[in-house]
Amino acid sequence: xxxxxxxxDDEPLVRAGLRAVLEAQPDIxxxxxxxxxxxxxxxxxxxxxxxVAMDVRMPLLDGIExxxxxLRSVQDPPKxxxxxxFEQDExxxxxxxxxxxxxxLKRARPAEIVxxxxxxxxGDSLLFPAxxxxxxxxxxxxxxxxxxxxxxxxxxxxxVLRQMARGLTNAEIAAGLVVGTETVKSHVSAVLAxxxxxxxxQAVIAAYESxxxxxx
Numbered sequence: 001x002x003x004x005x006x007x008x009d010d011e012p013l014v015r016a017g018l019r020a021v022l023e024a025q026p027d028i029x030x031x032x033x034x035x036x037x038x039x040x041x042x043x044x045x046x047x048x049x050x051x052v053a054m055d056v057r058m059p060l061l062d063g064i065e066x067x068x069x070x071l072r073s074v075q076d077p078p079k080x081x082x083x084x085x086f087e088q089d090e091x092x093x094x095x096x097x098x099x100x101x102x103x104x105l106k107r108a109r110p111a112e113i114v115x116x117x118x119x120x121x122x123g124d125s126l127l128f129p130a131x132x133x134x135x136x137x138x139x140x141x142x143x144x145x146x147x148x149x150x151x152x153x154x155x156x157x158x159x160v161l162r163q164m165a166r167g168l169t170n171a172e173i174a175a176g177l178v179v180g181t182e183t184v185k186s187h188v189s190a191v192l193a194x195x196x197x198x199x200x201x202q203a204v205i206a207a208y209e210s211x212x213x214x215x216x
Contacts, residue, residue, distance in 0.1 A: 005029070008035075009035070022113065025114055028117065053083055081100070082103040147195060164200055164204055
């Protein structure tokens with residue numbers, strides 16, 4: 001089955017460009033488009049895309065609120081890839097905090113766009129570059145530190161979280177720790193459960209905001 005994508009951007013040229021890049025791939029199909037975040041929830045329910053590639057800044061409903069709406073009201077929601085013009089964009093970080101799974105720059109090369117969509121769909125790693133790590137550290141708080149402390153991660157779980165924060169896949173973490181991939185998956189699940197995190201992105205945000213992992 002092809003990987004299905006919904007495009008959401010108020011600029012028709014951006015949508016057209018993304019569609020051309022993605023549909024050039026034999027395993028990716030663009031199933032729909034929208035010009036504003038307000039249309040996302042009904043389209044997601046209708047089309048059931050694997051990934052929503054969504055602009056973070058839109059006139060009626062921005063990508064932050066649209067992300068919250070999807071995760072709040074759609075059962076088994078798709079992965080959400082936020083698309084932005086500016087790398088150091090607080091809107092992007094707020095979208096990630098709201099539950100988006102990663103972000104992509106509009107000026108990205110075609111190969112980077114395709115890689116980002118596939119990576120987000122797999123859910124085995126995340127797009128969390130240095131600029132976003134720095135923003136996460138700026139949002140550090142006593143509450144975030146308390147969450148990490150109360151989670152009482154084991155030494156191995158803590159190491160897995162550090163490797164997750166580096167953007168490594170389960171297979172890469174397994175190779176580094178010399179354990180099986182299924183063992184890493186179990187550790188990742190335990191980390192998410194202890195942190196009360198929906199996914200890897202939310203766990204990594206908690207790691208940076210708490211100071212458990214330093215940007216760099």
